[in-house]
Amino acid sequence: MDFRLPDEHRMMRDSIREFCEDEVEPIAQDIETEHRFPAEIFDALADLDVMGVPVDEQWGGLGGDQLLYALVTEELGRVSGSIGLSYAAHVSLGTKPIEAFGTDEQKERWLRPLAEGEALGAWALTEPESGSDASDMDTLAERDGDEWVLNGTKQFITNANVAGSILVKAVTDPTAGYDGISTFIVDPDEDGVEVTNVWDKMGLNASPTCELQFDDVRIPADRLLGEEGDGWEQTKKTLDGGRISIAALSVGLAQGAFEAARDYATDREQFGQPIGKFDAVRDMVVEMDRKIERARLLTHKAACTKDRGGDVRRLSSLAKLDASEIAREVAEDAVQVLGGYGYTTDFAPQRFYRDAKLMEIGEGTSEIQRLVLGRELGL
Template sequence: MDFELSAEHRMIRDQVREFAEEEIEPVAQELEDEHRFPAEIFDQLGELDMMGVPVSEEYGGLGGDQLMYALVTEELGRVSGGVGLSYAAHVSLGAKPIELFGTDEQKERWLRPLAEGDEMGAWALTEPESGSDASDMDTTAERDGDEYVLNGSKQFITNASEANSVLVKAVTDSDAGYGGISTFIVDPEDDGFEVTTIWDKMGLNCSPTCEIRLDDVRVPEDRLLGEEGEGWEQTMKTLDGGRISIAALSTGLAQGAYDAAESYADDREQFGKSITEFDAIRDKLVDMHRKTERARLLTHKAATLYDNGESVGQESSLAKLDASEAAREVAEDAVQVLGGYGYTEDFSPQRYYRDAKLMEIGEGTSEIQHLVIGRELGL
């Protein structure tokens, strides 16, 4: 095993780190306070060729691998969980499925502008009544000549209010169970598509989380992604990569929280010496570092196996489970290290703490990850 990143991977990581520290970190709290989606930041990421890192160059992407994408997502999460979340949803959920399952025409029309950073993408799976059982779906798509008519609602959809295309899961055959779910490329400008709610959340408020309604939305048959009935299989493959990206985002949150706590502890003096010299603080920082490194190793392992074409159901769930819990635990400890200052918005640990909690919920809760891993272990 080689734990050393290639020169190309280090170059991309360092480029994004520099951008994140210079352009995102100074305004990260302001974006949260204003609940504002930072379109200008994503425009700049597009100019850096980062909006389609794991998408082939043929369709406007960078042509990088999953590990490179994980590194970029981590660096964004290290300064802003909200920016990192919208980025991950755009790439893993909004763009990558079109490359994996789309026709050449769909890739040219819908994938290219996403990968080049000219448009934003979203993915609509969860429904108001479905929760963790995402296959329990009421949204339908009925064939009408050379069109499909979509009706239903989707809940907790990242980027929906900013997206130029949304990949919507809908039932095309109500008697076929998992095999009756299909995927459609929906343009938010289509008649009958409406964003009904943009949620105020505990954290991640510069990343819009929406409820959408589809009321007799007509889409031509060439907007069907893949074949009818392939939607659930596509979902499972998409989540393998998506969970790696959430693991990477979680690792970034943990790293950012650790950096804030370590920097503060170095400067803070009590009883005439730096608080890092006290066992309680030193041991806490060591544990924070340990958890962050463990999360990073699991994430990089899952990404590397993904890039090697291996099945990563267990590895992606394990990385997501561990990294998301590490993010919350490290962020909580960072608040504690800063004491009263950690509870104020003048310092970043409170933001990491609020942002980290969603990592244990989105793209499959921690409980679902235990279920997936248990099945993979034959338990």
Template sequence: MACVCPRVVFNNTTHRLGMEFDVPGEHRMIRDSVRTFCENEIQPIAQDIEDEHRFPAEIFEELGELDVMGVPISEEWGGLGGDTLMYALVAEELGRVSGSIGLSYVAHTSLGAKPIELFGTDAQKERWLTPLASGDQLGGWALTEPGSGSDASDMETMAERDGDEYVINGTKQFITNASVAGSVLVKAVTDPEAGYDGISTFIVAPEDDGWDVTTEWDKMGLNASPTCELQFDDCRVPADRLLGEEGDGWAQTLKTLNGGRISIAALSTGLAQGAFEAAKSYATEREQFDRPISKFDAVRDKIV
């Protein structure tokens, strides 16, 4: 990526404004490694997994072996210890060849793993974050419901304390990775009278009784990334699965979504890059009237 800093002449001297956009050496090495992996391992199967609606578990195992499943997670908990730029570059490269793999990757990282590092106890990080950051498990995050999304004021999923456990009841909708996750961070109301301050977060595992993935949705695209409906019927989780304190859930959500927006921006940039490259390739290879269609103004203007 070249520097695109604007320049201005002042007192006969040219000054550069703004900031440098050159990718640092370590970041470039990670990006190039992931790009090679994407072109060799993901690109050949990208359309097949979409057509088959198949989650490619083997790809995520290999991403774990590449040590990129926990890029922004501390090395102490099995991550790479990278910064947000490094993470965004990985997300961009994945999105360039497969939106589905990129989507499951960013949901795992920014929604399923990062909140445990930000808000969890050391014991929770050891038990739940380490397998996510190392790539042994995939993470999920359950906020949206049939009647509420980012505006969680109408959240109906409830969690009531019962001795050393919480009992969760409700429905979550459009949850990425839930059917393949080793843990899901579930938002639930613990104090109905407190509004946003009555929402809490719980770590729920597949082996916990009382919840099921009731639907994997057939979508218009991104079908190699599972999007699920979850039903909780007296799901019991130990009290030590509470992330932070009761009532911290909404503040945690706002901070988590800030990272999620960066994730989706990076993924979308990769998708756009892949679309541009495909269109350019087709336009320069496809011929009509004895010349490539890229020579026609209408086609060239679209690509530009």
């Protein structure tokens, strides 16, 4: 079994790493402090042709695989959780479902600008009352001639106020349970679509998280993605891939925190020697490295399995669960290694620590991952 990255994957990873160190790292704390979405960074990522890494070249993408996409996401997370999160939400949630379930006409109109980086994508599933039970929806879409009329509220939607298109889940048959949920491609500029709140959060504040209100929004019938009633099956398939990207983002956050702690432990002297020479600090940094390596291997296994066409439900949940919890643990220890400095915004660990917590919540909490894994084991 060869664990070496293919040359083209390594070259892309190194290119994105250089870009992140030169262009993203210098502003990473500033955009968090300012709560500013860095549109210029996403324009630059479009110029690098990575806004549609796993999308077929026919539709403006790079034609890469899931592993390459995971590598790009990890590198972004290594310097900015916010940029990594908005990127992953754009690709996994806002873009890939159109490629997977859309018609050629939908792909030309909606997928191409996303894959080419001319627009950002968003995905609206969660509602104020649904929480972990994402299927419990109040948002309704009712057919009226050649249109659908959409009403409802969506909560915690990444990129909603900067998106060019939003994939919205809505109930089209209230009597059909899971089979009564459908997906619609919504233009945020449609009459009746309103961003009613942009949340201030514990972290990741350069990635906008919004509340969306739909008030008698009229959507042409050709904006239905796939068949009526396919929305929940589409959701499960989308999350299988999306959880791999969150695992990769988590690995990136952990790697960034680890590097900050390792560098500090090497440079900072106390009692006449670098603090990394003391057993307590050295062992903590070694443990960080061990955890990250484990999470990265599991993430890459899930990505490669998906690339081979295998069933990744179990592996994607394992990777997401392990990597997200490791990101929080490693970031917390990085703060500890830096001591008082780690608690200040002059140093990165505090940012990684705050950002990492969402990884255990978004795209299915750790508790939901254990539920999924239990079902996969027949429990």
